[in-house]
């Protein structure tokens with residue numbers, strides 16, 4: 001039995017635009033997915049994921065073809081939900097050369113699904129790390145991040161950046177631009193998260209931005225402008241200038257909203273945070289629903305969010321210094 005964990009993340013800046021080669025700065029947070037893996041010699045894949053619910057059902061899924069879970073939902077919905085784990089195991093079979101190996105996989109996570117906190121990347125990083133180690137192969141950080149990226153790339157139909165997976169694998173604050181991935185020095189940031197209880201479909205939201213960008217030059221310019229915000233943001237981060245970081249986050253949210261990936265509840269939470277005196281606030285991740293990230297060293301934003309209709313949960317997030325952790 002082998003157990004690894006990996007953190008989720010928030011985007012300080014640059015989601016979506018990073019898919020088209022602009023830089024982005026995500027930051028790992030102390031909310032983790034833990035994946036326990038046990039080798040099976042019958043080649044089957046059995047996945048137990050308590051937190052994975054489809055239309056209100058919690059499923060236990062045996063990945064064997066023709067042996068789907070006993071719930072009243074379509075096969076396509078199930079494969080959409082299980083795609084990340086299936087592909088992560090395919091990457092492990094490939095990297096170890098053990099094409100026919102099977103696994104029992106148990107996933108436990110404190111990261112809400114589809115909410116912009118990178119649950120998919122955390123599950124994928126921890127699953128690849130644990131399954132490879134279960135077969136006696138300890139992956140170097142670069143190889144682990146690359147395999148995790150390939151997993152997201154496959155599942156999201158070729159529309160993924162290296163940002164989430166690199167950040168989850170290495171921890172801390174990182175900067176990703178195309179295939180250039182590096183760690184950044186970051187001050188202690190007063191991160192507050194608001195969660196509307198909902199989720200967005202990353203693949204669909206990325207596809208929507210792609211269509212806008214293909215159709216309108218001004219949408220392509222908007223994507224480039226997000227890149228400019230990120231470059232300014234890096235400087236503000238290096239200077240430890242929280243007020244400037246907040247202003248740039250506000251601007252970034254406006255441009256994401258223009259690209260159609262915000263929602264009423266995300267906007268409501270962003271405004272609640274701003275009204276409470278946060279330095280800045282924006283949606284994080286793919287959008288459509290899920291989480292916002294705000295910067296506020298005082299308790300005001302958390303208090304305001306806890307009274308905001310549509311905000312289901314609010315909490316402070318510590319920067320996760322460590323990426324993947326090898327637990328057993």
Ligand SMILES: Nc1ncnc2c1ncn2[C@@H]1O[C@H](COP(=O)(O)OP(=O)(O)O)[C@@H](O)[C@H]1O
Pocket residue numbers: 033049050051052080081082083084085107108109112113114115116117118119120121123200201202203285286
């Ligand atoms: N606890 C979990 N158990 C099993 N699968 C998970 C878990 N958390 C995330 N996943 C996988 O990640 C998907 C959500 O990823 P995504 O849509 O990219 O949102 P995000 O990465 O913002 O949370 C889920 O549909 C599921 O496939």
Ligand SMILES: C[C@@](O)(CCOP(=O)(O)O)CC(=O)O
Pocket residue numbers: 014015016017018019114115116117118119120152159160161162163164202206284285286287
């Ligand atoms: C929209 C995007 O930039 C980030 C998606 O983040 P999340 O899966 O919503 O946490 C897509 C990507 O970078 O692969």
Ligand SMILES: [Mg+2]
Pocket residue numbers: 118119120121164202
């Ligand atoms: Mg994701």
